[in-house]
Structure formats: C-alpha cells, structure tokens
Amino acid sequence: MKITIKDASKFVDQEVTIGGWLASKRSSGKIAFLQIRDGSGFIQGVVVKADVGEEIFARAKSVTQETSMYVTGVIQKDERSPFGFELQVKDIEIIHESLDYPITPKAHGPEFLMDNRHLWLRSKRQHAVMKIRNEIIRATYEFFNEEGFVKVDPPILTGSAPEGTSELFATKYFDEDAYLSQSGQLYMEAAAMALGKVFSFGPTFRAEKSKTRRHLIEFWMIEPEMAFIEFKENLEVQEQFVSSIVQSVLKNCQLELNTLGRDTAKLEQIQAPFPRITYDDAIKFLHEQGFEDIQWGDDFGAPHETAIAESYDKPVFITHYPTKIKPFYMQPAPDREEVVLCADLIAPEGYGEIIGGSERIHDQKLLEQRINEHGLSEDAYKWYMELRKYGSVPHSGFGLGLERTVAWISGVEHVRETIPFPRLLNRLYP
Numbered sequence: 283m284k285i286t287i288k289d290a291s292k293f294v295d296q297e298v299t300i301g302g303w304l305a306s307k308r309s310s311g312k313i314a315f316l317q318i319r320d321g322s323g324f325i326q327g328v329v330v331k332a333d334v335g336e337e338i339f340a341r342a343k344s345v346t347q348e349t350s351m352y353v354t355g356v357i358q359k360d361e362r363s364p365f366g367f368e369l370q371v372k373d374i375e376i377i378h379e380s381l382d383y384p385i386t387p388k389a390h391g392p393e394f395l396m397d398n399r400h401l402w403l404r405s406k407r408q409h410a411v412m413k414i415r416n417e418i419i420r421a422t423y424e425f426f427n428e429e430g431f432v433k434v435d436p437p438i439l440t441g442s443a444p445e446g447t448s449e450l451f452a453t454k455y456f457d458e459d460a461y462l463s464q465s466g467q468l469y470m471e472a473a474a475m476a477l478g479k480v481f482s483f484g485p486t487f488r489a490e491k492s493k494t495r496r497h498l499i500e501f502w503m504i505e506p507e508m509a510f511i512e513f514k515e516n517l518e519v520q521e522q523f524v525s526s527i528v529q530s531v532l533k534n535c536q537l538e539l540n541t542l543g544r545d546t547a548k549l550e551q552i553q554a555p556f557p558r559i560t561y562d563d564a565i566k567f568l569h570e571q572g573f574e575d576i577q578w579g580d581d582f583g584a585p586h587e588t589a590i591a592e593s594y595d596k597p598v599f600i601t602h603y604p605t606k607i608k609p610f611y612m613q614p615a616p617d618r619e620e621v622v623l624c625a626d627l628i629a630p631e632g633y634g635e636i637i638g639g640s641e642r643i644h645d646q647k648l649l650e651q652r653i654n655e656h657g658l659s660e661d662a663y664k665w666y667m668e669l670r671k672y673g674s675v676p677h678s679g680f681g682l683g684l685e686r687t688v689a690w691i692s693g694v695e696h697v698r699e700t701i702p703f704p705r706l707l708n709r710l711y712p
C-alpha cells in the first residue's frame with residue numbers, strides 16, 4: 283500500500299510504501315536512522331541490519347541527501363518522535379541518486395540560501411513556514427465566505443496608482459502606459475457597490491527601494507471592501523479576521539509551530555478586541571519614550587512602530603493619521619479636516635504594520651478636489667469618480683499583507699522566508 287507520511291497514523295502495524303527523499307541520516311554498525319520527507323511530512327525510518335540483511339543495510343548506509351526512493355516498512359507508534367510514528371524499514375528502492383546536494387546540515391549564509399531557494403524550500407523549516415502560509419490562506423477564505431463576502435479578482439495590469447506614483451512598476455500596454463497593480467482597492471470599491479461585501483486575494487507590486495526585513499517587491503494582499511460599513515465597524519472586521527487566522531494556525535499547525543520553535547503562548551492571546559491608539563497619542567507616547575526627532579505630521583518608521591507595539595501583547599490599531607501623509611481616497615474625520623478615518627494595524631514583537639485600511643471618501647466634490655490636489659489624471663480616474671455619482675454610500679476596507687502576517691505568526695525574522703520565491707531589491711533569481 284502506497285501512503286503519504288501525513289496519513290501514517292491510519293496505518294499503525296501495517297506494511298506500507300512511502301515515496302520520499304532522504305533529508306538526513308545517522309548510522310552505526312548495526313542500525314541506521316533515515317529522516318525521510320515526502321512533502322506531506324517527515325518520518326524517521328529505522329533500518330536494523332539484523333532484520334534487513336547486508337545488501338539493504340549497505341544501501342541505507344550509503345544513501346545520500348535528497349536521493350529519491352521508495353521505502354517499504356511497518357509503521358509503528360513512537361512516543362519520542364515529534365510526529366508520533368516511525369517506519370521499521372524492510373526495503374529501500376532507490377529512484378534517483380542525488381550527489382553533492384549543496385545545502386548540507388552545516389550553517390549557510392542567507393545569500394547562499396537565497397541563491398538556492400529552489401532547493402532550500404525542501405528544508406524542514408521552510409516546509410513548516412509554507413504550511414503555515416497555506417493555513418492562513420485557507421482560513422482567510424473560510425472567514426470571508428462565512429461572513430458573506432464574495433471573492434472578486436481585480437486586474438493586475440492597471441492604468442491607475444492608488445498608493446502614490448513613486449513605487450510603480452511601469453510597463454507598456456500596447457501603445458498605452460500601464461502599471462502592475464499596487465493594490466486592487468479602487469476596483470474592489472466598484473465591486474462592493476455591486477456585491478456589498480467583497481474580498482480579493484492576489485499579488486501586488488511595489489518598486490520600493492527599501493531593503494528591510496519587512497519589504498518585498500512582489501507580495502500578496504487580501505483586500506476586503508464593504509458597502510455601508512463605516513470606520514469603527516471596519517476595525518471590528520479586521521480584529522475578528524486576524525484573530526480567526528491566528529487561532530486557525532494554532533489549531534491546525536501545532537507541528538509546524540513546534541518545528542519553528544514559536545512561542546505559542548504569545549499567539550494564544552491574539553483574540554479580539556485589539557487596543558486602539560490615535561496618531562496624536564502615539565506621538566505623545568513616543569516623545570515620552572525619548573523619540574525626540576519625530577513630530578506631528580511625520581510618518582512612523584520601524585523603530586517607532588516597534589516601540590508602540592511593545593506596550594501591548596496584541597496587535598494595536600493606530601488611528602487618525604494626518605491627511606497629508608495618507609493616500610487621496612481617505613475620508614477626513616468629521617470634526618477635524620487634518621486627520622483621516624484610517625488605521626494601521628501593528629503586529630506585536632516588532633513585525634510592523636500588517637494592515638492598512640480606512641473609510642473611503644464618498645462625496646463626489648471632495649474626491650474631485652483630492653484627485654486634483656494629488657495631481658492625478660481625471661481621465662484615468664473617471665470610472666472611480668462615477669462610483670460617487672450613482673448612489674454613493676459610506677464604505678470602508680483594508681489590505682492585509684500576507685507575508686508580514688506569515689512572518690509574525692510563524693515567528694520568522696525576515697519576509698524572504700514567507701513566500702516561495704521572494705522578489706527582493708536586487709533579486710530576481712531563482
């Protein structure tokens with residue numbers, strides 16, 4: 283019977299065959315321990331010379347890292363293994379021998395590992411991160427479907443730049459200028475007027491010159507947009523959503539969190555509601571903490587966000603940023619023109635901003651004025667303006683960056699480990 287490792291528990295005391303690769307091995311004169319991986323998981327194969335005979339034992343001792351093989355044996359319960367099972371090996375059939383695998387058990391530097399990303403993905407740690415990423419994606423679809431949202435896919439090739447023009451990837455669309463999408467938001471606003479509550483999930487592109495542990499050039503964003511939802515209600519959806527994905531990972535990825543050495547007590551606390559602090563109070567707080575350089579009207583840098591986040595054991599919303607430092611589409615606060623009804627959600631433990639969101643301007647005149655102030659082309663935004671012409675309603679939405687969220691929940695330091703093939707400043711290979 284051919285099985286995958288994740289199903290081992292269903293085959294205790296039965297003889298099975300697993301197609302897998304050799305992750306690592308240890309051996310002595312009489313016994314060899316093969317760490318086998320098959321994509322679904324990892325299992326230890328135990329090869330006892332006295333049981334298998336000279337030939338198969340010699341094969342087990344000489345098998346090299348990443349050699350592919352069919353291993354046949356009996357599944358047995360094993361309390362010591364993190365997985366709970368091991369394979370008492372009876373036979374090994376080599377499929378393809380792997381020689382000189384570059385990623386050895388010794389420590390390698392990040393540039394070497396990034397050059398070998400196509401192979402590095404096979405490691406136990408990268409496997410765990412990818413499984414957590416997958417669980418977050420699964421839980422995202424589950425959450426929004428249960429809440430009555432409709433998935434809508436905005437275009438990737440666009441003629442407009444919602445988040446400002448400085449970070450655009452420009453390309454040609456036959457004779458016209460086009461850009462790779464920085465955010466699907468504007469299209470999602472149109473979709474919300476058609477379907478009420480919508481969400482998108484897709485790749486977005488920013489030609490950012492930032493070389494930090496939080497920045498990718500190509501990253502995936504989840505962008506919900508909701509008609510008739512105002513600023514405060516928007517925050518409630520966000521805290522429910524983030525709590526639900528963290529709790530799903532805790533429930534379904536114990537093994538992976540354990541592999542990564544994640545402190546799960548910190549994740550258990552991630553339950554709605556989350557604290558809120560205004561931009562004004564955040565500035566005051568930073569001054570008290572000795573950040574003298576920052577003034578009202580400045581955007582926060584990573585050290586500022588980290589200092590604020592350290593006061594809480596949950597993600598924290600920073601609300602009501604100055605209008606001047608936010609995009610053109612945000613609704614001003616009713617009694618204070620100089621701030622907008624927006625919030626950034628800052629993750630704990632120094633992972634920085636994972637969500638940016640706001641209530642959107644729904645007044646036609648005000649939006650026109652903003653488009654002009656920001657020097658945007660009225661032609662390119664004509665369709666967007668028309669959403670305010672035909673039955674405009676208050677509406678809100680947000681964007682959650684998948685990779686920063688994966689980094690935080692997994693507890694990995696750098697976003698480059700949270701996406702299969704990261705696009706970074708100066709890296710397009712592999």
Ligand code: 4AD
Nearest residue numbers: 465467497498501505635636637638679680681683
């Ligand atoms: O705050 P941002 O720029 O917001 C928007 O794009 C809105 N239009 C979203 C909306 O309201 N529909 O980006 C949203 C999130 C950030 O909070 C961050 O998590 C992530 O996207 N993000 C990045 N992640 C990795 N690398 C980058 N270069 C990122 N830029 C933004």
Ligand code: MG
Nearest residue numbers: 626635637638
């Ligand atoms: Mg932002």
